[in-house]
Amino acid sequence: MRDSRIETVKVKSLESGVRWILKRTFFVDFIKGLMVTLGYNLSKGVTLRYPDEEKWIPYRRFRGVHTLNRDLDGRELCVACELCVKACPTRCITVVPMEDSTGKGISDRVAGVWKVDLVRCLFCGYCEDACPTTAVRLGRGYERACFDLSSAVLDKEKLLLPEEVPPDLDGGVIVAASFERTGAGMKVNADFTKLKGDWLKMQG
Amino acid sequence: MFETTVEVIIICIKVGVAGMVLFSLPIPLTWVERKVAGHIQVRLGPFRVGPHGILQPVADMVKMLLKEDVIPTKADKWLFMLAPIMTMVPAFAVFVAIPVGDKFTLPFIGKDITLYMSDMNVAVVYILAVSGLSIYGIIFGGWASNSKYAVMGGLRSAAQMISYEVAMSFAAVGVVMLSNSLSLVEIVKSQSGGLFHWNFLYLPVGPVWFMIFFIAGLAEVNRIPFDLPEDEGSLAAGYHVEYSGMRFAFFMLAEYIAMVTISVLAVIFFLGGWDDPTGVIPLPPILWFVGKVAAFIYLFMWIRFTLPRYRYDQLMTIGWKILIPVSLVCVLVTGLMRI
Structure with missing residues (x-):
C-alpha cells in the first residue's frame, strides 16, 4: 500500500500540513463539490x-430551404435567367424558361419549371448570390425529414408559398x-x- | 384470548402495510434518482412517459416483467435463483424492528396503536445482524453466475461489507453509549426535546459518530463512492451482470430498500427520529420522520452524482486505517464523557 494516495502526503510546512488535515477532517473538498452539483441541480x-x-x-442569415419571392405587386421576381443553375455546385436546380406576357412575372420571361432537389443541395447559397433579381433566397425552414425522397424535390408552386416564419420575426x-x-x-x-x-x- | 387475537390482527395489518410500502417505494425512488441525475447533469431526466416522466418506473417495471429470464448454462441454477431472494428478504426483515413513530390513539375506539411492529430491546443488534445477511445473496449471486466479473463483484462486496460492518457496528455502539439503550424507540425517546438533544449534536463526538455511520452506511449499501461491487467501468455490472428480468429487479429492489434502511437508521440514531427540531411547528411526528428520511435519500443521490468511485485500495484504507481507529478513539471519548 505504498502508493496509496490517501496516506502519502508531502508535508511542506507545518501550516500546509495542518491545513491538509483540517481540510480532510471537515470534508471541505467534498462540500465544495456537493455545492457545485447542488447549484446545477437547482439551475434551469x-x-x-x-x-x-x-x-x-x-x-x-440562416440558409435553409429555398424560397422563390414576388415583388410588392405579387409578380414573380424570377426571370428564368438560369444563373442559379450555372452557379450551383451540385446541379440541384432545374429551370426551364417560358414566355409569358400575362404579367405573371416582372418580365416576359418566367420560369415554367423551377425545381430544386434538396437531397443534392448543400445549402451553400451560391444561387442567391447569383440571382440578379433576388428571386431565390434561402429561407429559414429546416424540417425536411421525410420517408420518401421524391418529396425532397420542391417545385415552383411550393417554393412560391410564403415562408412559415413571419418575416418580421x-x-x-x-x-x-x-x-x-x-x-x-x-x-x-x-x-x-x-x-x-x-x-x-x-x-x- | 380476544386481546391476543386483536393484537395478532393489528400486527398482520402492520406487516401488510409495511410490506406494501416497501415493495412500492423503489418505484418513486428510481424516478427521483433519475430526475436528480438529470438535473445535476443539466438534463431533464425522464420526460416522455406521463407528465414529467412520472410513469417511467411503471414502464420500466413492465419491461422488466416482459424480459426473458436468462440463466446461464454453466450457472449453479439453484443458487442463481436463490440469490436475489436472499438479498431481498433481509432488506425487508430489518423493518420488523424499525419504528416510524411512537403511537397514536384510534379515534372512537380509544385504542393505542404503536407505529412499529415490535419494540425489541436488542433492536440495534438485530438490525446489524439481519442486514449483514443480505451480503450472502450478493456473494451467492456472484458465485452462482459462473462469470468472472460477477464473482469479482461478489468478492469485492464481501470484503467491503465485512470491513465496513465493523465501523458501522462501532457507530451503533457509540449511539448505544449516548442513548443508554439498544431499543430504537428508547434511542429516539432519549433524543426528544429539540435539536440540541439529538445525538448528532452531542459535541464533540456526535458529529464524528454520525460521519462514521454515514460513510460506513454508504459502503454497506454499495452506493457511490463505494460501489466497487458493481463498478461499471471495470466489472460491467458486478455481481448481477448475468441477471436479467425480474431477478435483476429484485437486486435493485433490495438495493433501494437498503438505502432507505440506512437513511432511516441515520435518522433514528442521530437526528432524533420523529422528534420536532424546533418544538413549535405543529406537524405530525410521522411527517418529521418521513421528511428527514427523504432528505437523507436525496443526500445519497446527490453524493452519487457528485463523487467519483474510490479505488479498491483506497476503500480498504478508509475502512481499516481511518474509520476503525477513529471509532476506537471515539468510544474512549464517549465513555469518558458518559461517566
Missing part, C-alpha cells in the same frame, strides 16, 4: 424541448411549439406569437 436545464414544446427559430429565439403526428406524416406546429426566450442567453 438547457434542454430544448423540441418538437414537443419548443422550437428554435433561426436567424435571418428576428431569429435566434425559441417559440412555443407542438408536435403533430397523423397518418399523413409528422408536423411541428410553431406558435410564433409565444416567444420563450433568446437562444444565446439560454445557452448561458
Whole structure:
C-alpha cells in the first residue's frame, strides 16, 4: 500500500500540513463539490424541448430551404435567367424558361419549371448570390425529414408559398411549439406569437 | 384470548402495510434518482412517459416483467435463483424492528396503536445482524453466475461489507453509549426535546459518530463512492451482470430498500427520529420522520452524482486505517464523557 494516495502526503510546512488535515477532517473538498452539483441541480436545464414544446427559430442569415419571392405587386421576381443553375455546385436546380406576357412575372420571361432537389443541395447559397433579381433566397425552414425522397424535390408552386416564419420575426429565439403526428406524416406546429426566450442567453 | 387475537390482527395489518410500502417505494425512488441525475447533469431526466416522466418506473417495471429470464448454462441454477431472494428478504426483515413513530390513539375506539411492529430491546443488534445477511445473496449471486466479473463483484462486496460492518457496528455502539439503550424507540425517546438533544449534536463526538455511520452506511449499501461491487467501468455490472428480468429487479429492489434502511437508521440514531427540531411547528411526528428520511435519500443521490468511485485500495484504507481507529478513539471519548 505504498502508493496509496490517501496516506502519502508531502508535508511542506507545518501550516500546509495542518491545513491538509483540517481540510480532510471537515470534508471541505467534498462540500465544495456537493455545492457545485447542488447549484446545477437547482439551475434551469438547457434542454430544448423540441418538437414537443419548443422550437428554435433561426436567424435571418440562416440558409435553409429555398424560397422563390414576388415583388410588392405579387409578380414573380424570377426571370428564368438560369444563373442559379450555372452557379450551383451540385446541379440541384432545374429551370426551364417560358414566355409569358400575362404579367405573371416582372418580365416576359418566367420560369415554367423551377425545381430544386434538396437531397443534392448543400445549402451553400451560391444561387442567391447569383440571382440578379433576388428571386431565390434561402429561407429559414429546416424540417425536411421525410420517408420518401421524391418529396425532397420542391417545385415552383411550393417554393412560391410564403415562408412559415413571419418575416418580421428576428431569429435566434425559441417559440412555443407542438408536435403533430397523423397518418399523413409528422408536423411541428410553431406558435410564433409565444416567444420563450433568446437562444444565446439560454445557452448561458 | 380476544386481546391476543386483536393484537395478532393489528400486527398482520402492520406487516401488510409495511410490506406494501416497501415493495412500492423503489418505484418513486428510481424516478427521483433519475430526475436528480438529470438535473445535476443539466438534463431533464425522464420526460416522455406521463407528465414529467412520472410513469417511467411503471414502464420500466413492465419491461422488466416482459424480459426473458436468462440463466446461464454453466450457472449453479439453484443458487442463481436463490440469490436475489436472499438479498431481498433481509432488506425487508430489518423493518420488523424499525419504528416510524411512537403511537397514536384510534379515534372512537380509544385504542393505542404503536407505529412499529415490535419494540425489541436488542433492536440495534438485530438490525446489524439481519442486514449483514443480505451480503450472502450478493456473494451467492456472484458465485452462482459462473462469470468472472460477477464473482469479482461478489468478492469485492464481501470484503467491503465485512470491513465496513465493523465501523458501522462501532457507530451503533457509540449511539448505544449516548442513548443508554439498544431499543430504537428508547434511542429516539432519549433524543426528544429539540435539536440540541439529538445525538448528532452531542459535541464533540456526535458529529464524528454520525460521519462514521454515514460513510460506513454508504459502503454497506454499495452506493457511490463505494460501489466497487458493481463498478461499471471495470466489472460491467458486478455481481448481477448475468441477471436479467425480474431477478435483476429484485437486486435493485433490495438495493433501494437498503438505502432507505440506512437513511432511516441515520435518522433514528442521530437526528432524533420523529422528534420536532424546533418544538413549535405543529406537524405530525410521522411527517418529521418521513421528511428527514427523504432528505437523507436525496443526500445519497446527490453524493452519487457528485463523487467519483474510490479505488479498491483506497476503500480498504478508509475502512481499516481511518474509520476503525477513529471509532476506537471515539468510544474512549464517549465513555469518558458518559461517566
